[in-house]
Amino acid sequence: MSTYIVGVLAVLVSIIGAGTNGIGGFLVGLALFGIGAGVYTLVKRRPSFLNLAPTKRAGGAALGVSAALLLVGSLLAPHSAPAPEAADADSVASVSSPAAAAPSATPSTTPSPKKSATPTPTPTPTPTPVVATQFADVSEPIPFASSSYDEPTLELGAAVTVTAGVPGTLVKRWQITTTDGVETGRALVSETVTSTPVDEVIAIGSLQPAPPPAPEPEPVADAGGGCDPNYAGGCVPIDSDVDCPGGSGNGPSYAPGPVQVIGSDIYDLDRDGDGLACD
Structure with a gap:
């Protein structure tokens, strides 16, 4: 049911x-x-x-x-249509109303144009300075030292370079600040020795010159035309008188130096009687 x-x-x-x-x-x-x-x-x-x-x-x-x-x-199922908008209703009412369609008797006045205000100039923006930082390496020479020593194998006053001097290299790194491309600051960051200098070494001669050789004694003129056989070790000339060189005798002839008396000392050259004349 x-x-x-x-x-x-x-x-x-x-x-x-x-x-x-x-x-x-x-x-x-x-x-x-x-x-x-x-x-x-x-x-x-x-x-x-x-x-x-x-x-x-x-x-x-x-x-x-x-x-x-x-x-x-x-x-x-039928769907309900959307309600007309208020603006459309107002427009329909304005069209259907004869009062709205009738022209207005009041003459329309044209408004006078207003003078436009003077435009305010736009301030020019101040440009922001462009600050940049960069690094630069600058090389500088390092001077070398010089030393010398006496060299006895060289003539006195002579100078010979034993080791040539070579300057070194120093690299300085700078931090450079620029403003709008113009340098405004510089600061030293580091210093690096890339090559060490080589010191110069010079040898100075200290050898003293040898003394000049002593002059040889002049040969004794052989007036008699020979050597006296009473003496040996040198030619004692045969003459009227023979003296020792460097003595007080006045010649005219002289013995060549120390000689040995092997015979008679006819020229009285061995004053001390030791058998050696002019010693």
């Missing part, structure tokens, strides 16, 4: 929906009752007012068909 009652209610709701929304409303009313029946069968596992089999398949089929009917009914 309840099945028939629910069915009658479903038909009535569908008829009311059809009266308000057409066929779309009718389908929506049936879809709502079908969804209720499918959910009841799935949850309770009992036949609903549609006398469905108490199975999940029957409940799912009822839900699927009802959802399809609901979708189709929603598409077929």
Whole structure:
């Protein structure tokens, strides 16, 4: 009995929906009752007012068909048109009103143009100075030292370079600051010796010159034309008188130096009688 009652209610709701929304409303009313029946069968596992089999398949089929009917009914139901905007209503009212369409008797006055204000000059922006920093390496020579020593194998006053001097190199790194491309600051960052100088060494001669050789004694003139045989070790000339060289005698002839008396000391050259004359 309840099945028939629910069915009658479903038909009535569908008829009311059809009266308000057409066929779309009718389908929506049936879809709502079908969804209720499918959910009841799935949850309770009992036949609903549609006398469905108490199975999940029957409940799912009822839900699927009802959802399809609901979708189709929603598409077929008429939709209400949007209300016209107030601006359109005002425009329609202004057109339909004869008072608005009638021309105004009051003459329109043309407003006098206003003088434009003097434009304010735009201040020129002050350019921001561009400050940059860079590094520069500057090489400077390092002078070499010089030393000398006496060299006894060189003549006195002579100078000979033993080791040539070579200057070194010093590299200075500077940090340079520029403003708009103009140097405004410089600071020394580091100093590096890239090559060491080589000191100069000079030899100075200290050899003393040899003394000049002593002059050889002049040969004694041989007045007699020979050497006296009483003396040996040198030629004692045969003459009227022979003296020792460097003595107080006045010649005219002189013995050549120390000689040995081997005979008679006729010229009295051996004053001490040791057998050696002019010693």
